[in-house]
Amino acid sequence: MDEGSAMPEANEPLRRARERVQSPNASGESLTRQELAELVNAWIYENIGATNVAEIDANYIGKLEQGKIRWPQDENRRAALRAVLGVETDSELGFRRPRREPPREAGVNRQTFLRTVGVGAAVGGAHVIDMFAFSEPTPVPSVVGTAEVAEVRAAAQTFGTWDARYGGGFVREAVMAQLRFAVQLLNARGSERTRGELLSAVGYLGHVTGFMAFDAYAHDDARRMFRFALSCAEEAGDWPLRAKILSSMARQAIWCGDPDSGLTFAEMALVRSDRLTGTEQAMLHTARARALGKLRRSQDTVMAVGNADDAFARAEPSNDPPWMAYYDGAQHAGDTGHALWELAIQGRFVTDATTRLETAVRRHGEGAARSRAISQTKLASLVMVTGDPLEAATVGGGALEAATPLKSHRAADDLRALSGYARAHQDIGEVTALRGRIEAAVATV
Secondary structure (H helix, E strand, O other): OOOOOOOOOOOHHHHHHHHHOEOOOOOOOEOOHHHHHHHHHHHHHHHHOOOOOOOOOHHHHHHHHHOOOOOOOOHHHHHHHHHHHOOOOHHHHOOOOOOOOOOEEOOEEHHHHHHHHOOHHHHOHHHHHHHOOOOOOOOOOOEOOHHHHHHHHHHHHHHHHHHHHHOOOOOHHHHHHHHHHHHHHOOOEOOHHHHHHHHHHHHHHHHHHHHHHHHOOOHHHHHHHHHHHHHHHHHHOOHHHHHHHHHHHHHHHHHOOOHHHHHHHHHHHOOOHHHOOHHHHHHHHHHHHHHHHHOOOHHHHHHHHHHHHHHHHOOOHHHOOHHHOOOOHHHHHHHHHHHHHHHHOOOOOHHHHHHHHHHHHHHOOHHHHHHHHHHHHHHHHHHHHHOOHHHHHHHHHHHHHHHOOOOOHHHHHHHHHHHHHHHHHOOOHHHHHHHHHHHHHHOOO
């Protein structure tokens, strides 16, 4: 049944979803139809910017709940309703597409045939999606405590570990769904201390979500998630989390060709660095060095790397927050090597950059598969330009093997860059073979 159809059947899943969300204006009360309409309008404006979508009101929400409108035609409205009500699929809100006659080919009903042979569920995409849709989404508690905070933190840490090992492309939708649920917890009641801890936990999860989006080249999504996470950290007064988020914002800006903004983010994070651990300071000085390297400010880059080394010498991992566990000696070597790479590719500080990247490749464990692959690719590119092309082909082959299982656009783009540097030596068989393997590997990324 779609907009304007007759014989309405009440949409109970939508009504229940609305009543599970707390009103932003009346403590302890459910969201009203008018409030839901206003939140949907605001979501569309902030996230879509669609000026051609007419605003809705309580009357429209009423028609949806009464079943007079069973399928909102505008996809932006459906997306907004899913986001505001914290669900993943339209079917969780009782929305169903208008029924159409199943396609027939040569007198055979395909769906009937597939059901007959027992494979309909395996190949009928829409049916599979419906099979895994929740008819009863997880209820959002009205009161939160330490248990909920711990669960959000655990989710952030688990997804962050997955991201570092496999890349952000595979489970990005899953962590986004988790974040939607976690955000709703911020509307629940709790002590002032619990709210601060929850803000930090949700901000941590928001940062993980943002970094996965960055790695998947969903850059607008990443920027929104980083801004949201930063607002959580600042409201909670969590300086370490603020530093981590700004560091990632700097890395994204640098990657996207805006090192000037990257430098600004890194320097913003270094404000009141006395509140940060040696590890966190090293991470930020490294981000600053990478921005300066991109800006070709050679002397400033070398000084920033020195500051990062000095800060890392003061690191005490036992004092670091959980999201800094990744920043060990291998990560520091790789990140400073990346900063110096910008100079080394021009023939300066080649030995120092090479040594640091080699250390990163050698010391990174399985849990840092993406970092190791990216450092190995950068090393191969550097050797390809400044050293022996045969050696570079060997290093590049290892980098390709390390990067192939990853779902990372960043790792794939670094491989493409390596292939570009190798073009100058395409008369060497091993180099030509490496370029062919890279082209095949990144063709679908």
